[in-house]
Amino acid sequence: MTASLQLRNRIISEADIFPRLASYRMMPQLQRESIIDDAIASMTCTEDELTLAHQQFYEENQLLDETDRQAWLKHHSIDQEFLETVFIPRLLKIEKFKHQQWKHKLESYFLRRKTELDRVIYSMIRVQDAEIAEELYFRIQENEQSFADVAYEYSQAPEAQINSTIGPVELGSLHPALAHLLAISQPGQLWSPLALGNWILIVRLEKLIPAQLNVPMRQRLLRELFEAWIQEQMQIDSIFPK
Structure with a gap:
């Protein structure tokens, strides 16, 4: 069975998906997300971590009301099950990966950047x-x-x-x-x-x-280090149709 994707009134075939991603200039985003998926593949989350991650996601995105939540899901073309079992767990794994890789480097990185951050x-x-x-x-x-x-x-x-x-x-x-x-x-x-x-x-x-290494600053620096790492990986990797 050949896979296809329906968008509005148009059926996009499996063979046509890759050329469309390229023409829409979406290949770099696909490459980026694939690199992230490979990086977090071995990350695991406890039930308590997932429960907290769900609460934080809904609070941070102001989705405590069911009407707002359904509107958000429709806008992003996903359903509730995908949000809770794939989307939010992936965000949590990314955060855990950041901490695992760079938490121990934050203080030295902050000191190198402090003059610019003041x-x-x-x-x-x-x-x-x-x-x-x-x-x-x-x-x-x-x-x-x-x-x-x-x-x-x-x-x-x-x-x-x-x-x-x-x-x-x-x-x-x-x-x-x-x-x-x-x-x-x-x-x-x-x-x-x-x-x-x-x-x-x-x-x-x-x-x-003076800049301070508080919680928001730690989160920002982790994002910086994570983004720098992704850019390095994207320079190494490349995506071509096979």
Whole structure:
């Protein structure tokens, strides 16, 4: 018996499935999920772990109401049995795999990444004229005018409309030169104009918020390590029709 798939009013044959996945650019996703399936094949879950995983899934996805749950199932084209016996257990096995592989590396990885993960609140003025930037810098330094007033009047950027204050943002999300400047700053430190691309910046650090290795951060770092591993595996493997 030849397998087929019905979508709306169209029957897709087994022979046609692979070309369609390729033309829809879904092969990388298939490759990714296949790699994950191989990785978690030996993972097992206890009944207590599964019960907790079900509770957490419904809570996190706001599916405590039966109507919402049925709508979610319809949207994802799966039934309740598949959700509870395949989908949620697979998510749990993935989480267990992450912890098994990288939990012991989190502290060292966090320390390597900490400078990028630290967040800052800073004030910034952007202009395109170096002489004007120097003049504005000295006005602020000599307390002739507040940073916010100078920004509102002269800064050629959206932050001028919000009292020139930006953040909290992670240092890793900023231009390396700006991130370095803020990383070595003390709160309240005003820096002389910095040329960055087509702009001249006047920057002042308002607050440094050090990153902490708490539960959300651990989850984030585990995801990062997991995703990096998947990308490595995808570079090694390839999918071709046979």
